[in-house]
Amino acid sequence: MKILVCITHVPDTTSKIQFTENNTQFDKNGVQFIIGPYDDYALARAVELKEQLGASLTVMNVGESDSDPTLRKALAIGADDAIRVNAFPKDSLFVANQIAHIAKSNGYELILMGRESIDFNGGMVHGMVGELLGMPSISPVMKLEVEGDTVKMSREIEGGKEYVEAKLPLIAGCQEPIAEWKIPNMRGIMSARTKPFSVVEPVVEEGNSRVISYELPPAKAGVKLVDKDNVEELVRLLKNEAKVL
Amino acid sequence: MSILVYIEQSEGAIKKSSLEALSFAKAFSEKIGGGEVVAVALGDIADDELTKTGTAGASKVLHVKDSRLTSGIIQAHAEAVAQVFNKIGAKTLVLAKSSLGDAVAARLSIKLNAGLVSNVVELPDTSSGFKVKRSIYTGKAFAQTEMTSENKILAVKKNAVPLKTDGATAAVETLELNLDDHNFSTKIISTDKATGEILLPEADIVVSGGRGMKGPENWNLIEDLAKELGAATGCSKPVSDIGWRPHHEHVGQTGVKVAPSLYLAVGISGAIQHLAGVNSSKCIVVINKDPEAPFFKAADYGIVGDAFEVLPKLTSAIKAIK
Ligand SMILES: Cc1cc2nc3c(=O)[nH]c(=O)nc-3n(C[C@H](O)[C@H](O)[C@H](O)COP(=O)(O)OP(=O)(O)OC[C@H]3O[C@@H](n4cnc5c(N)ncnc54)[C@H](O)[C@@H]3O)c2cc1C
Ligand SMILES: Nc1ncnc2c1ncn2[C@@H]1O[C@H](COP(=O)(O)O)[C@@H](O)[C@H]1O
Numbered sequence: 001m002k003i004l005v006c007i008t009h010v011p012d013t014t015s016k017i018q019f020t021e022n023n024t025q026f027d028k029n030g031v032q033f034i035i036g037p038y039d040d041y042a043l044a045r046a047v048e049l050k051e052q053l054g055a056s057l058t059v060m061n062v063g064e065s066d067s068d069p070t071l072r073k074a075l076a077i078g079a080d081d082a083i084r085v086n087a088f089p090k091d092s093l094f095v096a097n098q099i100a101h102i103a104k105s106n107g108y109e110l111i112l113m114g115r116e117s118i119d120f121n122g123g124m125v126h127g128m129v130g131e132l133l134g135m136p137s138i139s140p141v142m143k144l145e146v147e148g149d150t151v152k153m154s155r156e157i158e159g160g161k162e163y164v165e166a167k168l169p170l171i172a173g174c175q176e177p178i179a180e181w182k183i184p185n186m187r188g189i190m191s192a193r194t195k196p197f198s199v200v201e202p203v204v205e206e207g208n209s210r211v212i213s214y215e216l217p218p219a220k221a222g223v224k225l226v227d228k229d230n231v232e233e234l235v236r237l238l239k240n241e242a243k244v245l
Numbered sequence: 246m247s248i249l250v251y252i253e254q255s256e257g258a259i260k261k262s263s264l265e266a267l268s269f270a271k272a273f274s275e276k277i278g279g280g281e282v283v284a285v286a287l288g289d290i291a292d293d294e295l296t297k298t299g300t301a302g303a304s305k306v307l308h309v310k311d312s313r314l315t316s317g318i319i320q321a322h323a324e325a326v327a328q329v330f331n332k333i334g335a336k337t338l339v340l341a342k343s344s345l346g347d348a349v350a351a352r353l354s355i356k357l358n359a360g361l362v363s364n365v366v367e368l369p370d371t372s373s374g375f376k377v378k379r380s381i382y383t384g385k386a387f388a389q390t391e392m393t394s395e396n397k398i399l400a401v402k403k404n405a406v407p408l409k410t411d412g413a414t415a416a417v418e419t420l421e422l423n424l425d426d427h428n429f430s431t432k433i434i435s436t437d438k439a440t441g442e443i444l445l446p447e448a449d450i451v452v453s454g455g456r457g458m459k460g461p462e463n464w465n466l467i468e469d470l471a472k473e474l475g476a477a478t479g480c481s482k483p484v485s486d487i488g489w490r491p492h493h494e495h496v497g498q499t500g501v502k503v504a505p506s507l508y509l510a511v512g513i514s515g516a517i518q519h520l521a522g523v524n525s526s527k528c529i530v531v532i533n534k535d536p537e538a539p540f541f542k543a544a545d546y547g548i549v550g551d552a553f554e555v556l557p558k559l560t561s562a563i564k565a566i567k
Contacts, residue, residue, distance in 0.1 A: 011382070013498050013517065013518045013521070014518070017382045017385040017386045019386070038499070092351075092361065093354070093360070093361075096355075116347075118382070118383055119381065119382060120381050120388075121364055121381060121382075121383060122351075122361075122363045123347040123348075123363060124347065124350070124351040124361055124363060126348075127319070127323075127347070127348050127350070127351020127352045128351050128352070128354060130320075131323070131351070131352040131354075131355035131356060132355055136320055137319060137320075137348065137351070137352065138319065139344075139347070139348050140344060142492070155344070156344055156492075156493060157317070157345070157436070157438065158260075158343060158344060158444045158445070158447065158493075159255075159438050159439050159442055159444045159445070159493060160436065160437050160438030160439055160493060161436075161437050161438070161493070162316075162317075162433050162434075162435065162436040162437070162438075163433070163434040163435045163436075163437070164431055164432065164433055165431070165432045165434055166430060166431040166432070167430065173348075176492070176499060208359075208360040208392065208393050208394040209360045209361075209362060209390050209391065209392050209393065209394075210390065210391045210393065211388045211389070211390050211391075212376065212389045212390065212391050213388070214381075214388050215386065215388075215389070216385075216386055216387075217384075217385075217386070217387070217524065220542070220543060220544075221545070223531070223541045223544040223545065224545065224546050224547070225541075225546075225547050225549065226548050227548075228548050228549065228550030228551075228554065228555055231548070231558045231559045231562045232562050232565075234530070234546060234548060234559070234562075235559070235562045235563060235566055237546060238507065238528070238530070238546070239566065242507075242527075242528045242546070244450070244507040244527060244528045245474075245507070245563075245566070
């Protein structure tokens with residue numbers, strides 16, 4: 001079986017978010033980039049499936065050359081080869097078209113993604129690729145087992161989960177507890193250096209949305225502390241001042 | 246021009262988030278000076294439930310009665326909504342962000358050749374072009390986004406507009422669609438869902454507990470307060486990781502993102518990954534015995550104290566004002 005995992009190259013979850021150029025550019029200064037946490041779950045499950053089923057595992061990213069270390073890390077975790085589509089990821093539609101093109105050319109049967117990217121939080125790319133390729137797209141997936149050509153999954157719904165079955169080929173947007181995040185070991189890091197890594201040019205596709213400017217939420221006014229022996233005061237404030245009761 | 250709203254049901258009742266999406270569509274139609282708000286409902290659902298969409302702003306509900314659509318099969322819902330959208334000649338589709346809504350909207354955007362913006366937090370600005378403000382970086386920032394396609398899909402975040410309830414009723418029309426079997430190739434085998442609980446992503450008040458609660462046997466303190474407030478219960482990630490609470494209660498960057506009017510955090514330190522899931526809350530109250538807990542920096546109100554002492558008192562104080 002051929003598995004493709006699509007990963008994002010995103011600011012670490014502890015990053016302070018700031019913008020430059022008159023609030024039109026993300027400020028990368030001092031920001032550590034990582035594999036998106038949900039993509040990391042997808043990758044971890046893919047590595048397990050690879051071992052279990054003897055599959056091949058490709059990772060891909062649509063991004064500029066600063067994504068390369070992130071893709072290398074995915075190779076160190078256990079992917080066999082990496083593809084980077086050399087383009088700034090303009091919007092979800094643009095990214096989805098690039099992924100669909102690569103997926104179609106190489107015939108992947110199982111495409112795993114994260115439930116959402118943690119920069120733009122769209123949760124859209126898997127569904128778009130599914131529609132572009134005519135495959136089912138299931139998200140957010142918390143458990144995924146492959147039995148022959150059937151994939152058994154549990155999918156999170158509000159307040160619980162549902163158990164879903166579909167046939168390969170398919171696309172899943174993953175989240176925990178699908179697998180435990182994997183940390184690359186020394187052997188993985190060494191072998192990642194020589195694994196196939198291709199950089200391809202994007203297929204020409206337009207997006208249909210564009211960020212004009214960014215803004216930060218207004219700063220909090222500061223906490224109002226209430227004495228622990230006077231909880232009635234807190235209730236009064238919530239009722240009369242904050243008006244949330 | 247009609248605005249179509251995709252509404253979801255849970256156990257035969259229209260979800261509150263879908264009523265919010267209707268209110269959003271209605272407010273938007275008023276802002277741009279007209280346009281009928283039409284709801285589309287899929288699968289088995291009672292007529293008197295459907296007419297309720299009127300209170301939130303729908304003038305009409307198109308009901309696709311096909312029973313196969315009662316459960317949320319992503320591809321089938323996308324195909325059905327696309328057919329309805331084209332049939333009524335809508336240009337804009339509004340829906341609430343949800344586990345099903347997100348997945349359906351993404352497929353629809355390709356089917357309808359429509360731009361899709363998710364996490365919309367306020368009404369679009371149509372003074373020049375079509376601009377939408379959405380929340381990004383898990384609530385840490387916003388982006389003004391311009392949509393250039395003719396058809397548009399907006400997936401709306403909770404609390405983007407106030408829920409409208411003016412008591413009007415909507416007319417229900419049934420609609421037959423031709424849905425090919427291949428749309429139903431994904432099978433939902435079973436569902437495992439807490440019933441009768443207030444759903445966390447929809448709740449107006451959330452009471453959350455962290456590792457400071459010491460163990461699952463103490464959660465009655467959280468639950469009692471939640472019950473008194475009509476709130477949903479949440480927790481921090483380590484709490485669901487150790488299995489004290491179910492995974493669907495885990496709030497934060499890698500869990501549920503909530504946007505209630507009131508978020509009460511008890512025995513949670515306030516790590517940045519937890520804050521990412523709650524920073525859209527209107528008012529945050531923190532109860533923690535450590536005055537240096539980072540959560541106090543993100544809070545509106547706080548009590549420095551032991552949860553085991555403060556919670557029972559707070560529950561009684563809430564009871565007293567009812
Ligand atoms: C990639 C990544 C993603 C993550 N995603 C999430 C996420 O989505 N959600 C999330 O929550 N975390 C997430 N985390 C984990 C996060 O970093 C913190 O470890 C976690 O939020 C801490 O949980 P806690 O506050 O319950 O526990 P602790 O940090 O152990 O805090 C317990 C708090 O309870 C207080 N306390 C103790 N006893 C009492 C008492 N008797 N009364 C009152 N207060 C008391 C303590 O003072 C302390 O502040 C993520 C981490 C990573 C690396
Ligand atoms: N630029 C990208 N390169 C590769 N995969 C991506 C990219 N953007 C999004 N994805 C994949 O699509 C998933 C959902 O992303 P999004 O729709 O942006 O929330 C992510 O978790 C990734 O698996």
